[in-house]
Amino acid sequence: MPSHPQLAAEFIQDKDRAHWHDQSLWFVRSKRDKAAQQLPEWELLREQASQIKQHTVSRLPDLLEEFERNATARGVHVHWARNATEHNEIVHGILKKHNVSRVVKSKSMLTEECHLNPYLERHGIEIIDTDLGERIVQMQNMPPSHIVMPAIHIKKEEIGELFHEKLGTEKGATDPQYLTEAARQHLRQKFIQAEAGITGVNFAIAETGGFVVCTNEGNADLGTSLNKLHIACMGIEKLIPRAGDLSVFLRLLARSATGQPITTYSSHFHGPAPGQEMHIVLLDNGRSEISGSDEFRRSLNCIRCAACMNTCPVYRRSGGYSYSNTVPGPIGSILGPARDPKANSTLPFACSLCGSCTDVCPVKIDLHHQLLTWRKEIRVKGFLPFSKRLSMKMMSWMMQVPRLYKLGGKMARWIVPKLPRFLLYNRLNDWGKQRELPEFPKQSFREWMKQNHDKQ
Amino acid sequence: MTSSKDEILSKLRKQSVPPVELPDLEAPELTQRWIQYPDPTAQFAEVLSGVGGVCYQVKDIAEANQKLAELAAFSEARKVCSQISGCGDPNVSIAEITDPHDFEDIDFAILPGEYAVAENGAVWITNDGGPARVLYFLAQHVALFVPASAVVNNMPEAYQRLAFASNSFGTFMSGPSKTADIEQSLVIGAHGARSLSVFLVEDAFQTN
Numbered sequence: 001m002p003s004h005p006q007l008a009a010e011f012i013q014d015k016d017r018a019h020w021h022d023q024s025l026w027f028v029r030s031k032r033d034k035a036a037q038q039l040p041e042w043e044l045l046r047e048q049a050s051q052i053k054q055h056t057v058s059r060l061p062d063l064l065e066e067f068e069r070n071a072t073a074r075g076v077h078v079h080w081a082r083n084a085t086e087h088n089e090i091v092h093g094i095l096k097k098h099n100v101s102r103v104v105k106s107k108s109m110l111t112e113e114c115h116l117n118p119y120l121e122r123h124g125i126e127i128i129d130t131d132l133g134e135r136i137v138q139m140q141n142m143p144p145s146h147i148v149m150p151a152i153h154i155k156k157e158e159i160g161e162l163f164h165e166k167l168g169t170e171k172g173a174t175d176p177q178y179l180t181e182a183a184r185q186h187l188r189q190k191f192i193q194a195e196a197g198i199t200g201v202n203f204a205i206a207e208t209g210g211f212v213v214c215t216n217e218g219n220a221d222l223g224t225s226l227n228k229l230h231i232a233c234m235g236i237e238k239l240i241p242r243a244g245d246l247s248v249f250l251r252l253l254a255r256s257a258t259g260q261p262i263t264t265y266s267s268h269f270h271g272p273a274p275g276q277e278m279h280i281v282l283l284d285n286g287r288s289e290i291s292g293s294d295e296f297r298r299s300l301n302c303i304r305c306a307a308c309m310n311t312c313p314v315y316r317r318s319g320g321y322s323y324s325n326t327v328p329g330p331i332g333s334i335l336g337p338a339r340d341p342k343a344n345s346t347l348p349f350a351c352s353l354c355g356s357c358t359d360v361c362p363v364k365i366d367l368h369h370q371l372l373t374w375r376k377e378i379r380v381k382g383f384l385p386f387s388k389r390l391s392m393k394m395m396s397w398m399m400q401v402p403r404l405y406k407l408g409g410k411m412a413r414w415i416v417p418k419l420p421r422f423l424l425y426n427r428l429n430d431w432g433k434q435r436e437l438p439e440f441p442k443q444s445f446r447e448w449m450k451q452n453h454d455k456q
Numbered sequence: 457m458t459s460s461k462d463e464i465l466s467k468l469r470k471q472s473v474p475p476v477e478l479p480d481l482e483a484p485e486l487t488q489r490w491i492q493y494p495d496p497t498a499q500f501a502e503v504l505s506g507v508g509g510v511c512y513q514v515k516d517i518a519e520a521n522q523k524l525a526e527l528a529a530f531s532e533a534r535k536v537c538s539q540i541s542g543c544g545d546p547n548v549s550i551a552e553i554t555d556p557h558d559f560e561d562i563d564f565a566i567l568p569g570e571y572a573v574a575e576n577g578a579v580w581i582t583n584d585g586g587p588a589r590v591l592y593f594l595a596q597h598v599a600l601f602v603p604a605s606a607v608v609n610n611m612p613e614a615y616q617r618l619a620f621a622s623n624s625f626g627t628f629m630s631g632p633s634k635t636a637d638i639e640q641s642l643v644i645g646a647h648g649a650r651s652l653s654v655f656l657v658e659d660a661f662q663t664n
Contacts, residue, residue: 273585
């Protein structure tokens, strides 16, 4: 798998697009700030949310059993899956039992994580993503590049071209209103024809055995209210203890995600409708390992609002695909290595440690601290590339001998300004990529201190 | 062979996770800090219009009928459903429908909402999950009727009123269906209702 720096380098080759991507996300981040400022109790809410989530993880096995008990009492079938394979087999098994060949799915990053779509397609089942952004990337045969706005990286001209080819819209049409209308007509047909609806889960409530799904388009509701079969797929960390806790989380989620006061539809499902069958699949897939780790446990607080990626200067400039992980950005750079540290070894380094992610996180995950911890872990596990290890070693060697450091600085100040560009800006100098080196000062700080300060 | 459930639970049980106390959300030092509005109804109307909906404050169903008649979406509607007695002059009877698919071509649905939330312009609706549930999402245009006295300030107040004992389904609806998935341009009317009107009705009214 190509590393983050490699993929990011490809993304920033198109400077205009990278700039446009950066601006689009900053716009969302600004909306989030305005929404947060509307509530004077914002910081208190973050504190409550963080505590509730940490409590949940500390009692996860009991709460999961409580949830299963209460959901079962409401007539819901509860399934447990250790990993993605088991998850997909369970979902396929339910669909097969009901002879379902057409499924509509509302957005669920968990089923992306499990690669459910290709699995079901291999078994001859049509599965249509119904969130507009997800439908767009599905038509392109690509995964989402962002967990809340899956098609944030695609321009309307490209969507116009795609819809012309797939949905027969007018060639050259780029008006979002017109394109959305075409998608509405297309997807309404799919809703009507489908035999089962799959949704993700934003929150599951131990106390009541119910769960909540949030969308702006109403696609989860259409998909489930037209069908006799509803399958909900959730990670075990999506649990909260009490229904009242939603009063905290629903106030934080949409404001943090897109700056809306709440999602258009926040639907609470408590058991199947009359004549309907409802299933919930609880997935572990590495979450229990994170729960056992003192360093990374708090990453299970995550409610997938994407505020951390919208604010991240690296994500905004490198694009979601550069992470090669279902969840990109700061939180993805913690969850990715937790699942496979070798494959995701470059992700914790895709971070300037600016701490902006930690500042906006509605559930107070100490993101940039965890990213720093991951860097150490990756060094210990031996996944740090040779070039990084070597430069660190050389730096440490030089720093330990003050006279050598002094001499090195002096030489650099003398020679660097005289060097021709091709010697300075080449493959070996990562600092000279995409930017000019700063002008070298005439004297060192030490010399300046001697001259201006120590005299007095 | 142990089941997946046993394996997941036993793995979690073996861990020593330091206990964290669950905050008491009913504690007065918290509840006192939740936002209040001098005029929750005005706040609700303002936030609702910000998310693409419209709020009408009316005395009774007769006044609501007058307002409805002025709405282009209503007067142009060919198929109308109503769950509010004496409202909207419906021509499709909800009671006779057993398959939600039969509501496919409903243009306007007039439906009850339980109460409204000032902080986010949402209306709580609840439903037993029968075929009429789909109307909230499938109808081209939706009007929700809510008692004018049922406007709460914030979500904590909303959840104090909620119970999940009987009905299998409930949702907070805040404005019409929308998306911004194409270059962040807000488009109203993605899959669900193209418009949402909320009627806050002063006098008591009946649902059918």
